[in-house]
Amino acid sequence: MYVAVxxxxxxxxxxxxWLDEARRGDPAVAELSVPQIREQLALAVNRVMxxxxxxxxxxxxxxxKQARGDLIEAIFLIRAYRTTLPRFGYSLPxxxxxxxxxxxxxxxxxxxxxxxxxxxxxxxxxxxxxxxLEAERLERPAPEAGAAVHPEMPRVTEFLNKEGLIQDEVAPxxxxxxxxxLTRQPLELPAARPLRLQALTRGDEGFVLSMAYSTQRGxxxxxxxxxxxxxxxxxxxxxxxxxxxxxEIGEVVLTECETVNQFLGSKSEPPQFTRGYGLVxxxxxxxxxxxxxxxxxxxxxxxxxxxxxxPAQDEEFVLYHCDNIQATGFLEHIKLPHYVDFQSELELVxxxxxxxxxxxxxxxxx
Amino acid sequence: MNAEQISGEYNFAYLDEQTKRMIxxxxxxxxxxPGYQVPFASREMPMPYGWGTxxxxxxxxxxxxxxxxxxxxxxxxxxTNAVSIRRFFEKVAQVETTEKTAEATVIQTRHRIPERxxxxxxxxxxxxxxxxxxxxxxxxEVETRKMxxxxxxxxxxxxxxxxxxxxxxxxxxxxxxxxxxGRYVMDPSPIPKFDNxxxxxxxxxxxxxxxxxxxxxxxxxxxxxSLDFEDYPFQRMKAPKCCDLCxxxxxxxxxxxxxxxxxRMYVCSDTDFCRERREAGHVGALGVAEDAA
Ligand SMILES: [Zn+2]
Numbered sequence: 001m002y003v004a005v006x007x008x009x010x011x012x013x014x015x016x017x018w019l020d021e022a023r024r025g026d027p028a029v030a031e032l033s034v035p036q037i038r039e040q041l042a043l044a045v046n047r048v049m050x051x052x053x054x055x056x057x058x059x060x061x062x063x064x065k066q067a068r069g070d071l072i073e074a075i076f077l078i079r080a081y082r083t084t085l086p087r088f089g090y091s092l093p094x095x096x097x098x099x100x101x102x103x104x105x106x107x108x109x110x111x112x113x114x115x116x117x118x119x120x121x122x123x124x125x126x127x128x129x130x131x132x133l134e135a136e137r138l139e140r141p142a143p144e145a146g147a148a149v150h151p152e153m154p155r156v157t158e159f160l161n162k163e164g165l166i167q168d169e170v171a172p173x174x175x176x177x178x179x180x181x182l183t184r185q186p187l188e189l190p191a192a193r194p195l196r197l198q199a200l201t202r203g204d205e206g207f208v209l210s211m212a213y214s215t216q217r218g219x220x221x222x223x224x225x226x227x228x229x230x231x232x233x234x235x236x237x238x239x240x241x242x243x244x245x246x247x248e249i250g251e252v253v254l255t256e257c258e259t260v261n262q263f264l265g266s267k268s269e270p271p272q273f274t275r276g277y278g279l280v281x282x283x284x285x286x287x288x289x290x291x292x293x294x295x296x297x298x299x300x301x302x303x304x305x306x307x308x309x310x311p312a313q314d315e316e317f318v319l320y321h322c323d324n325i326q327a328t329g330f331l332e333h334i335k336l337p338h339y340v341d342f343q344s345e346l347e348l349v350x351x352x353x354x355x356x357x358x359x360x361x362x363x364x365x366x
Numbered sequence: 367m368n369a370e371q372i373s374g375e376y377n378f379a380y381l382d383e384q385t386k387r388m389i390x391x392x393x394x395x396x397x398x399x400p401g402y403q404v405p406f407a408s409r410e411m412p413m414p415y416g417w418g419t420x421x422x423x424x425x426x427x428x429x430x431x432x433x434x435x436x437x438x439x440x441x442x443x444x445x446t447n448a449v450s451i452r453r454f455f456e457k458v459a460q461v462e463t464t465e466k467t468a469e470a471t472v473i474q475t476r477h478r479i480p481e482r483x484x485x486x487x488x489x490x491x492x493x494x495x496x497x498x499x500x501x502x503x504x505x506x507e508v509e510t511r512k513m514x515x516x517x518x519x520x521x522x523x524x525x526x527x528x529x530x531x532x533x534x535x536x537x538x539x540x541x542x543x544x545x546x547x548g549r550y551v552m553d554p555s556p557i558p559k560f561d562n563x564x565x566x567x568x569x570x571x572x573x574x575x576x577x578x579x580x581x582x583x584x585x586x587x588x589x590x591x592s593l594d595f596e597d598y599p600f601q602r603m604k605a606p607k608c609c610d611l612c613x614x615x616x617x618x619x620x621x622x623x624x625x626x627x628x629x630r631m632y633v634c635s636d637t638d639f640c641r642e643r644r645e646a647g648h649v650g651a652l653g654v655a656e657d658a659a
Pocket of ligand 1: 609610611612613614633634639640641643
């Protein structure tokens with residue numbers, strides 16, 4: 001029976017073989033290719049890129065395949081890969097105002113320069129299962145051909161800013177324009193806003209969503225309007241010291257959300273609107289909106305608001321618990337053997353009970 | 367071979383040299399301030415947080431090709447996660463591995479200190495889940511760091527005292543808090559309190575908490591005192607039995623359930639210690655004499 005405790009190596013090998021087999025599923029069904037995942041499960045790919053903090057649709061698709069569709073496992077694969085990559089430098093801040101938008105909406109104005117663009121959204125679909133999708137090689141009518149038009153789309157919150165109606169976002173001092181990097185320094189509190197935003201953008205979508213939702217239901221309520229939500233492609237530029245000028249090194253798709261929130265004003269500040277900000281890789285608008293709400297809730301100190309003791313206001317609570325790779329690792333580690341500690345607890349409980357028994361007997365005897 | 371050498375697709379021992387230097391700096395600071403939790407920029411490793419990433423990063427930062435590496439979990443070399451970590455280093459560092467405590471230069475452990483005394487030059491690397499001994503009394507990291515800075519440990523004594531009031535003794539059986547060199551209260555990681563007296567040793571002890579981004583250390587021959595009260599002194603604890611395989615009466619024992627009628631046997635948690643004793647001819651109540659081959 002003691003032998004049962006042995007055999008760890010063999011057990012691991014067999015488990016891995018079984019996992020490979022389970023991943024493939026029924027061999028009579030065609031194998032899923034990485035490009036299929038990249039093209040047809042694009043929103044899953046986007047989530048993996050966002051929370052994995054690595055913009056690479058092919059690698060994200062591969063991770064999803066390897067993880068059997070478990071997105072947190074896929075994010076973990078991407079994070080573990082990312083950490084081995086050399087750091088060449090930092091890009092210049094991307095200009096989301098110059099984004100080529102596939103989608104751009106504002107809930108605060110009926111119309112805005114550049115227009116409202118719905119883009120590929122589920123928003124007004126009826127959530128009825130489309131059994132036609134079950135058929136393979138389904139012929140869909142080709143969309144009307146037309147050159148993509150990308151009119152200029154200035155940022156909506158800037159219109160408010162011109163009137164001084166919204167709080168100005170202060171640009172960092174030149175000396176601080178290299179923000180701390182969450183993946184290169186230990187998180188220490190209090191965290192500056194760039195660091196908080198870094199944590200939120202790679203934070204678990206479900207966690208950030210629930211935190212945001214809690215603010216809507218009254219835990220640090222601060223009514224948000226979606227000033228603007230935009231999704232599209234931006235160029236990424238870097239300064240190459242050898243060349244002495246900036247060059248575009250690639251493009252990324254981003255989702256950006258700016259909320260406009262109420263603010264009553266204080267002794268020193270006239271009444272004006274405030275902002276929450278979300279910026280996430282890929283088409284990930286649920287996440288970007290959630291991020292903006294949580295960002296706003298975390299700014300209570302900056303705006304001299306009351307600490308209402310709400311979870312979404314608690315920087316330490318939010319930042320220490322939003323990362324699903326940390327959370328899932330620690331949660332799942334309780335599957336590992338703990339019998340040494342359990343043995344110690346067993347002996348302690350037995351001892352305390354024995355002593356209590358003896359004390360009772362002694363009392364009875366007296 | 368040198369430490370810069372690439373093994374396959376990854377750098378020797380997986381981490382890049384810059385990251386290793388960052389970890390070594392944290393280790394040196396930890397050794398200079400025994401028991402103090404040094405923040406470090408923990409990396410994402412190819413195994414999950416909570417599964418030994420802190421220990422793995424320390425081992426990766428200190429291993430050299432000449433090392434002999436041993437990994438134990440629950441005292442045993444053959445537990446699944448110990449196997450997984452050992453294989454990781456066999457692959458990315460190609461160091462020699464051993465199950466023999468006496469021959470290892472670096473031992474990574476989870477939840478145990480080997481029974482055999484470590485000698486000078488040996489390094490014991492602990493995997494730590496929650497490095498903060500005050501965490502379950504005060505959930506905020508901002509607050510607990512303040513408490514350490516001010517040496518404000520009253521809360522811990524209150525907790526221990528409440529245990530005594532309720533149970534008649536201190537009801538902590540593992541991860542039993544210690545004070546290091548009379549200054550920092552430290553979590554020795556979830557080792558059974560049976561192991562606490564061994565924290566004063568000739569070897570170097572390094573503690574890594576990956577998810578919590580903390581490293582701390584105990585240099586050789588450092589004073590480590592388990593917290594207690596004069597009238598309730600610290601007590602070691604183990605099953606009051608002998609190992610059924612090797613007959614050892616002084617080693618920490620695992621209780622193994624052998625049938626559904628309450629049958630059980632006790633075996634050394636430290637598998638290498640047990641093997642050594644059996645090879646030396648010791649036989650427990652249910653053991654079989656080793657072949658004299
Ligand atoms: Zn034994």
